[in-house]
Amino acid sequence: MIDVPLPDSRAREEALARLDALVKPVGALGRLEELAAWLSAAHGVVPPRPIEDVRVVVFAGDHGVSATSAYPREVTAAMVRVFLAGKSGVNVLAKQVGARVRVLDIAVDDDLADVPEDVRAYKIRRGSGSIDVEDALAPGEASRAFDAGREVADKEIDDGADLLIPGDMGIGNTAVAAALVAAVLGLPAADVVGTGTGIDEAGRARKIAVVERALARPRGDGPFDVLTAMGSACAAATAGFLVQGAVRGVPVLLDGVFSGAAALVAREIAPDAVHWWLAGHRSTEPSQAYALKALGLAPILDLGLRLGEGSGAVQAVPTLRAARAVLAEMGLLADLA
Structure with missing residues (x-):
């Protein structure tokens, strides 16, 4: 059996919470939100790192x-x-x-x-x-x-x-x-x-x-x-x-x-x-x-x-990059004037 680390569940939960707090209805970005949370867990950080290479x-x-x-x-x-x-x-x-x-x-x-x-x-x-x-x-x-x-x-x-x-x-x-x-x-x-x-x-x-x-x-x-x-x-x-x-x-x-x-x-x-x-x-x-x-x-x-x-x-790949950008660049509902 080959040991494989698990993605960071804490980062995933943090990403999901942030996604719900963005300037949009909850879940409005559908699969992009799921992918953004997945990438956050894989990278262990919110937002995920850019997908460059x-x-x-x-x-x-x-x-x-x-x-x-x-x-x-x-x-x-x-x-x-x-x-x-x-x-x-x-x-x-x-x-x-x-x-x-x-x-x-x-x-x-x-x-x-x-x-x-x-x-x-x-x-x-x-x-x-x-x-x-x-x-x-x-x-x-x-x-x-x-x-x-x-x-x-x-x-x-x-x-x-x-x-x-x-x-x-x-x-x-x-x-x-x-x-x-x-x-x-x-x-x-x-x-x-x-x-x-x-x-x-x-x-x-x-x-x-x-x-x-x-x-x-x-x-x-x-x-x-x-x-x-x-x-x-x-x-x-x-x-x-x-x-x-x-x-x-x-x-x-x-x-x-x-x-x-x-x-x-x-x-x-x-x-x-x-x-x-x-x-x-x-x-x-x-x-x-x-x-x-x-x-x-x-x-x-x-x-x-x-x-x-x-x-x-x-x-x-562009879809994954878009999912990452949602978390990295969208504003928060709490910041609306």
Whole structure:
């Protein structure tokens, strides 16, 4: 079990009291008030500190079930280069809120010899196994990837990050996420499998069959057993990243279906880590809804996004900043003349 500190409940109560005393009807700012109190608890002070240094880390990897996607797995390696060029969706969207984006090759099925060495520093393997017929990872690889994710979080925080966002890139990611959610929550494949990159109903039926076969294969009960059997190296690394953010007391803004699935597994490893996570947006993938309900998290935004990469979560950053500003800058009813 990994020890995780709890947010400051005293600061939360102080924030709620101040919110009720602002120049507005009680509760009139709705979810902004809830977020302001949450940030106060996370920072241990009222008002919360400014959210200035936002870091997106994209964990990239390929999967043996990539045949269920509308795109070939070679796209993953190509997208790593797009991230590095600053031309991806999350690059563009993150720039609008002043967030920095880092991409890491955790299990891309390519040597990527032409990319900077620091991108490949945490590579665990080339691609993960096809979970419908074999384990995704070899023994010990899930733990190695999890530890790599923790190390990445530590480095980002030591460098000044005050908000972490996990991103993902990998053809086949939604199939793996659906399998993880189904395994942890005991759900049937048909309930959690969506259309991913835009497959049709016939493609979805094939994807359901893949996840059903993955769920039927023998596996252990522990979180690392699940990651080994039907997860991936990048899912394990994402889980480690989420947990270590919580260990360090730094808020984490979950993105879509992949980080939601990783969060479910991460909670099995460090139950109190969930207190440090927020859900940035609602994905169109059904497995995310199940994951967030189980985690007790409500999405901040609902824009119909399904890109991944951390792109939805970065859109929620201005909302968090607005929530903080409410506490920091609004006047008090008691001060009215």
